Amino acid sequence: MSLTFPAPATAPLPTGVALPLPAPGWGAPQALAALAEARPSLPVPLPEPAVVSALTTVVLRSGDLAVKVYPPGTDPGHLDRLRGALAGSTSAHLPLLPAVVTSYGVVTVAPWLPAARPVSWRALGGLLRAFHDEHAVAEVPVWRPLSRLASQVADLPEEAAAVLLGARDVLLTALDEVGSEVGVGAIHGDVSPSNVLRTPTGPRLIDLDWVARAPREYDLASAARRVRAGEISRRAYAGFCAAYGFDVRSWPGLPVLDRVADLGGVAFRLWDSRHHGRDLDWLAQELPVWRTAL
Template identity: 30%
Template sequence: MRTDEAVRVATLAGARVGMPVDDAQVLRVGENGVVLLSGVGVLVRVVPRAGAVQRVRLEIAVAEWLASQGVPVARPVRSEPIVVDQHVVSLWEYLPGGHSADLVTLARCLRLLHGVPRPVGLLTRVSPFSRLREQLASAVGLDERDRAFLREFRDGLAVQWDHATFALGEAVLHGDAHMENLLVTTAGRCAFIDLESVCVGPPEWDLTLSALYYECGWFSEHEYAMFADSYGYDVRCSPAWPVLRQIRMLRMTLWLAQSADNDTPRRQQLRHRLDSLRDGSAPAGWTGF
């Protein structure tokens, strides 16, 4: 979404609940927008889809439940979303000085998260292929040959997923567990953010991103070994590892395809990812954005 749109919607939502909005400051825009109201220490998250009310309401409820279980999370400051035009807005506490956690901290917090009792009726089961059809349809920089390849790739992985064997049982998952989704403040407080993917499923799903990022060369061997040791399990030993890593690579490729239209480095990296998925060399040469 656009920066000016995020500010306008955040300002209207804040004013509607009586918050000062003169100091609205955009922190991030993409598929959604994040705006800071620094005067009251509130983050305004803007989702540009009016039909997302139930999903945002669930994310708020999940955050409140996780906090009650002692899981470190960013907490909502309002229990109901606000609808502004065709946007759904939620209000969250701001964590001053928050920066991405290191891998050891991520591993320890994931152990804590995966150890909480599974709630009845609150969470859905992990859906590895959620939204991939929509992303494939809306992706830029893909020709029909690319789309056909990715559809076939996805369908084959779906069959493998249905027959996969997992070693760690079932747990509450973050769903998108990487260092940028766990903040650490200057005071030492940890907090999981972006809770819209929290679900129930095999813990291996949450461990796969860090292992795959290591394979991409984004972490050193020592850093990844510390992550696996701190959690107590190396997901690369899982019998499901081959399908887990390929699903994550597919998702990473389609994520990049959403924003590669007018960006030459992104288009080049997207083309490399597609070629390497085809020839089996992925994720060699994958860079982050």
């Protein structure tokens, strides 16, 4: 039987970003081709894969293994450094092997964890506290917020790009002036109950791509935004804070983090609109918001 592989998507321009967003045309077919190309380099048997999810990365299930494929341009050294820095973790679920680079993307392999009922926000708060304590001095990269913004504004009109990049610069300067009340250490970078899976020995954080050294408040801010938006109940949020041991709403740096998250959302929306062939007419209403970043 002959196999026909899809053409690799156009490679992203070099950005110096460890985790670039995919170029147009990259998705599940390229991820499957990446796994096929990586097989000779993987010392584990891999049954026929099935696509589980596809967005900025693609997750495949291959028997008892989870295969995560990153788009071309991803820094395999970044993924391997995180795996090494968090080795032996009792609070995070890690890849089994070093990342494998292929023509179609970068491949990692981890044990498959079956889906189960979601953890509560209280349980997430306790797990996050355990992760922060366990990896307080882990040698992970320094946090680089808004690292994807420049690549997403490169094709915008000059004035629009200048507004968004100017807002980024203001926010990064403000972040440098914010002190931490709960300390600086390894953060997860994408905290949500959906990024927790259960194991026989307890829940584990997954999707560790954005682990970095930063003020720990960053990991707490997403829950505060969700309760403010009405996405989670006050009771659930109180449980999260009680289990973690801190309510980030009392921290004066929270407004800065919220704006960083909002601008990161603009960068993602730019990518998502292009990825799905939608126009950027919404940007005209967004730009005035960012002429004053804070």
